[in-house]
Amino acid sequence: MKAAVLAACAGAALFMSFDALAASICASAWQRSVEARLPSGDRQGHGPDLGSDEWQGVVEFRLGLRDRPGLPARDSAAWCTLIEQQLARQPGQAATTTAPVPPACRVKPAPGSIAAQVCADPDLRQLDQHLAEVYAAARRKAVNERPPVLKAEQRGWIKGRDDCWKAGAAGTLGCVRDSYILRIVELQARYRLVPVLAVQRYGCDPANPADELVATYFATEPPTLIAERGDRISLMVRQPGVGGARYLGRNESLWEKGTEVRLVWAYGQPEILCNKAR
Numbered sequence: 001m002k003a004a005v006l007a008a009c010a011g012a013a014l015f016m017s018f019d020a021l022a023a024s025i026c027a028s029a030w031q032r033s034v035e036a037r038l039p040s041g042d043r044q045g046h047g048p049d050l051g052s053d054e055w056q057g058v059v060e061f062r063l064g065l066r067d068r069p070g071l072p073a074r075d076s077a078a079w080c081t082l083i084e085q086q087l088a089r090q091p092g093q094a095a096t097t098t099a100p101v102p103p104a105c106r107v108k109p110a111p112g113s114i115a116a117q118v119c120a121d122p123d124l125r126q127l128d129q130h131l132a133e134v135y136a137a138a139r140r141k142a143v144n145e146r147p148p149v150l151k152a153e154q155r156g157w158i159k160g161r162d163d164c165w166k167a168g169a170a171g172t173l174g175c176v177r178d179s180y181i182l183r184i185v186e187l188q189a190r191y192r193l194v195p196v197l198a199v200q201r202y203g204c205d206p207a208n209p210a211d212e213l214v215a216t217y218f219a220t221e222p223p224t225l226i227a228e229r230g231d232r233i234s235l236m237v238r239q240p241g242v243g244g245a246r247y248l249g250r251n252e253s254l255w256e257k258g259t260e261v262r263l264v265w266a267y268g269q270p271e272i273l274c275n276k277a278r
Contacts, residue, residue, distance in 0.1 A: 026080040028221070031055075032130055036100065037087055038062050049137055049193070059083060102128035114162045114176060121173060127180040134187050141191040157183050185220035186235055195219045202261055202274035204229070213263060213274050215254065227254060229265060 031050040040047045040058040048054035056074045060066045063086045072078035102118070102125050109115035118124040135154060142150045157179070164175035188194045197217040205211035214228045223238040225247055236247035236254055245256040251267035259276040 026077055028130065029126065030080065030084075032126060032133075034059060034083060034087065039100075050133060063087070100129055102126075103132050104128045114164055114172070117173065118176065124173070124176060124180070127177065127184075131180055131184050131187075134184050134193060137193050138187045138191040141193070181222070182237065185218075185222065185224050185237065188220045189218040189224045189226055189235060197223075201277040202263075203277055204263065204272055204274040212277070213261070215261075225254070227252065227263075229263075232265070234265075 028050065035050055038059060040055055040062070048058060053074060056079070057066070060068075060071070063083065065071060065082075065086065072082055104115045105119040105125065105128070109119060118128050138150060142148070161176060161179045164172050164179065167175040195218070197219050200215045200217070202213040202215065203209065203211070204213055212229070215225045216228075217223065217225045222240075225236050225238075227234045227236060227247075227249070234249040234252040236249040236252060239246045239248055244258075247254045251264075253262075253264045255262040261274045261276075263272045263274050264270075265272060
């Protein structure tokens, strides 16, 4: 899947706002806040994945909670609440622990550049750091990838992000935010950094059983799927506010309507009706 799938500013209305990523205490934004105050790794991308059982175990150990009787289940909001309470009781540590510097801000960016705007905006700084963590996890998964495309794609993504100035003053920050969110979910889905929710097969031609669409759904935010048909693959992102579940990719779309999907598999091509395999 080429990085162009996530080209900056392509249809800004498709994406969720950053606020939706931090809607609850256990959300990824809160996990990053805990990591900033109580680092579990070496700040170079080496350490447990945020939110994982291993990460939660490190947090418990650092706070002296490991094997404490009555500790809430790690998959509960009560556990997150307890951790936050414990962190609040350690002002000395919280005051001396500095948040990691996002990659975009490690070298002073040129005034007025997109990187400078990222560094000046708290939400974008947080997204930049989150992407760095996800990218580090993807690199670990891609160590044997041939050809090694991840690094080159990331450079291409940065160039696309920096082209957000073309959106104009009113739309630049939204374009940058959307490009970060989409790059994050692309890496999470492509490199299986989040759970697979379901795998569904659809037949697209009753006369040809080999004409099959396979959709793999991922627990990203916003939700994503990877569609495979023949020798082509497309990453698609779920769209809000439409009837049924509709996903859009670069030139493809998939719209679930009951037991069937309406599929557009290439730019300018007619819609295809595919039915869920039994």
